[in-house]
Amino acid sequence: MAALKAELKEHPGVAAVRSYGCRWEAGELRGLEAFVERVVADVWALLQRHFLQGPPPSLQEAFLAAKMAAGSARHRLVAATAAAIQDGRHSRLLVTGEPGDGRTVFLAALVGALRQAPPPSPRRPRPRCLPAYHFAGARPDQADARLALAHLCAQLARLRGHAPPGDHAPPGDHTHSGGHAHQGHTPLEGTSYGSLRLRLLSLLATPPPRGLRLVLVVDDPGALHEGGAPRRDWLPATLPPRVTLVLSAPTPRPGHAPWEEVGGAWHHLPLGPLPPGDRARLLEAELKRSGRSLEPDQVRRVLAKGGARQPLYLKLLLAELGAFARHEDVTQELASAPPTLPGLLGRLLLRLQQRHGPALALSLAALDAAPHGLGEGQLLAVLGAGQRVGGATPTWAEAAAAAGPAPCPAPHWALLRDLRW
Known part of the structure; x- marks a missing residue:
């Protein structure tokens, strides 16, 4: 050991060597307090780096980051659209597409592009864009019109300098460790839809200073509702x-253009x-990832598929x-x-059903029934509950009692997560 430590100390680029005193006493190692203190300090520093630096991201921020990480396949279209917005060519832009075309990922990539400093223009400087965004499909409760408007108002107030930098998420919009969102209170208690609507319209009524452009980005606004009633x-x-x-x-049906009814x-x-x-x-990007x-x-063969x-x-x-x-x-x-x-999608669901049995139906029902969605750990627990209570479809009480680490391989869980389209 002495020779090994001496050799390592002569080559500091290979390893970092620290010496800790210890002794063998009564059949066990003693005197390792300094070593334990070092381990605790290293672990605590790691925890601080990962969890304690800055406020937790809001649900919308986390959703945006996840969609941006997924990557849009339409890089050129994203860049061209961002340039058109910066140049002021479109004051109202409606992005349409079929399910699976990537509308949400496209909007997330667009928000990311708008946040970047505009490239230099030979004619005249392009304004800097200040995007405020909301994704109605980030979680079931994010389609609540009051919550959506509160989120947009908080962002617009911050972008206009009316709120402190940290004031960007309404109540009930924060993520917490383990991916579970806090659901112990009703968000926006005492705040009416009407007051939030007037607040939003007032924040949009005044143009920003020259050199800046305010951009409001809303994904799937047709899903926004107040108590089940659509709001536009x-x-x-x-x-x-x-x-x-x-x-x-x-994509609207022929002869049906619901958003044309809204001015402009x-x-x-x-x-x-x-x-x-x-x-x-x-x-190529997905294979590399x-x-x-x-x-x-x-x-x-893949590229020749119609889908x-x-x-x-x-x-998928x-x-x-x-x-x-x-x-x-x-x-x-x-x-x-x-x-x-x-x-x-049909074949994927069939394969997952064959692999996991009634637990798959239970987990999908839980996703549909949970008003605020489920964290990954919660859904994994439900998915594994059916196998732990004996194969037959369990009751909710049995599923809750059997909750624990779910026997669901990571690739199968990734499929379940991707099926939320």
């Missing part, structure tokens, strides 16, 4: 200079099918391969993969 009267009939409104909505002319941005080049780039690879022939026109299809197909396919079976799995997104 929070949208301003007119917009002052240097204020832009960006919404996303499903809308510029429509249909996402549509992914261009072939974007499909290949998304596939997961640390996997496909043979050239297998790549061609490859949609980002969600490509992501690769996730299914990672969860269920052995290396030697990948080509056969690709050959039998359904060519459409609904077909692929």
Whole structure:
């Protein structure tokens, strides 16, 4: 040991060596207090770095970060749209697309692009954009119009300098350790929808200073409601200079344009099918992110699928391969993969049901029934409860009693999480 320590001390780039005194006494090591103190100090420093630096992110911030990390397949369109907003070409922008086209991820990438400093322009300087955003699908309760308006008002007040920097999340909008959101109180008690609506409209009524552009980004505004009644009267009939409104909505039926009824002319941005080049780039990025690879022939098979026109299809197909396919079976799995997104979702659910039985139905029912959603740990506990109580569909009391670490492999859980589309 002495020779080993001497050798390591001569080569400090190889390892860091510290000496701790100890002794063997009464059949056990004694005198390790200094070592224990060092371990505790290191662990505490690590905990502080990960959990105690700054306030916890709000649910909306965490959702935005997750969608930005997922990466949009439409990088060029995101950049072009951000440039058009910075130049003031569109005061009202409506992003449309079918389920699975990536509207939410596109808006998250757009918020990220708008937060960046604008590139230099040869004609005139582009204004700096100040985006305020809300994703109605971040959690079931985020479609509550009062909560959405409170979140937007807090951001707008902060961006306009009317609130301290930390005042950016309404009550009930914070994430907590383990991914569980606090649900012990009713958010926004005593705050009426009408007062929040007037507050939002007043914050949008005044143009920001020159050199700045205020951008309001709302994903799936058609889902916003007050007690189950849809609400759209929070949208301003007119917009002052240097204020832009960006919404996303499903592709409307022919002859049906619900957002045209809200004042002003809308510029429509249909996402549509992914261009072939974007499909290949998304596939390459997803393979790199997961640390996997496909043979050239297998790549061609994936891109030839009809569903490859949609980002969600490509992501779920690769996730299914990672969860269920052995290396030697990948080509056969690709050959039998359904060519459409609904077909692929059906096969995924069937496979998960075969693997987990009634617990899958229980977990999906729990997701639908939970008014504030479920954290990952909570849903994993429900998913594993059926297997711990004997195979038959358990009651809620039995599921709660059996809650604990769920026997659900990580790839299968990733699929369950991705199915929330």
